[in-house]
Amino acid sequence: MLRSSFRLLYIRTNHLVRFSSPLSSSLSLFSSKSSSAKLPFNPHRIRSLPLSTTGAKLSKSEPSMAATSEPKSIYDFTVKDAKGKDVDLSTYKGKVLLIVNVASQCGLTNSNYTELAQLYSKYKDHGFEILAFPCNQFGSQEPGTNEEIVEFACTKFKAEYPIFDKVDVNGDTAAPIYKYLKSSKGGIFGDGIKWNFAKFLIDKDGNVVDRYAPTTSPLSIEKDLKKLLGVTA
Template structure:
């Protein structure tokens, strides 16, 4: 029968080689694996102190399972389940915690200044905001230059354009990507919450997400859907007759 020190040595050695052999696998890529060798060795050292007997046949799988359970618990980022869980940048680069909008109905829109949909959407967004802002409604506008390069200006230029030409009183945030690897985390969440007709990707400027007072995404509208046409859905969430 193995002594405790022999078992510790065996488990440590097995875990080390198992982690090394799995380091490039999809399993670790999906657990936010930290490649810092010191962090890995710290976990290995902690687990090597186990003194209870483990069947030699199951020692590797059991210890690896325990390792990843603890590793995931200590290293993974908590999942986000609400729009209110996110922090974004405003047009001046300052952090804005979206939990500040708890209790409000939100319409989140990716905007552009040089799009064929710009005039109609900005005009109706301002009309909708003016009508319902006193009832707990807020519009969050996120400039994006991914569609035909139709939002090329700086944040300052974008804000001046929207506020001067269309009297936009709602907040306009930092320019973001809404698709691709560099998509803003908020937009990854929005898309995963409500997919589009032909896949999750944002199709063009002025896609719209309607969010309830608890931060849940309840509906998604195409770029060609006019803001005023969703008034009925908005009133329902606001509890306005």
């Protein structure tokens, strides 16, 4: 009986020592002997830790506000022509421009293309240029390829002015040049282009000076055009 009690006491004691040993080892870190051998714990040192290399790289890759420059005129844009080649709009410096989103199957097609050709023929030698951008966002009325669009405009309406790559003029996919045009001159019912043949008049310095609704006929803006060109006759 005495021997069994002694064995039980031994098991309990051994069990206690075994589970208390981690605690005793942890407490030894804060003993007077260990504290004299090691620097005291300083919680403020955590704040002074350097940023990780990954974090530093990410911050450097983010564009700064100073590095982001807003376009000052249409001369800051490059667009694609009907053959997919880049065209720097700064090549039109010193000219008065009429930028139009065109379509081949619209109810406004015949009248607009006819009058655009008349305006161009009359004022092209005075520094006037028309920039036509096909767009299929309105009633899917410009479904053809660039080649088909150019052939249609040049054959049927004798268009001699440049016709560019087909673009979107509204929404997130809108061409950058059209985002700029709309932000420079908002429409009566908001910035969005309402239909085919909306028109933007650009002065010789590349600034958007006026905007006309799709239903505004090209010949009706002749007075504004002559003023910018300095033509009196």
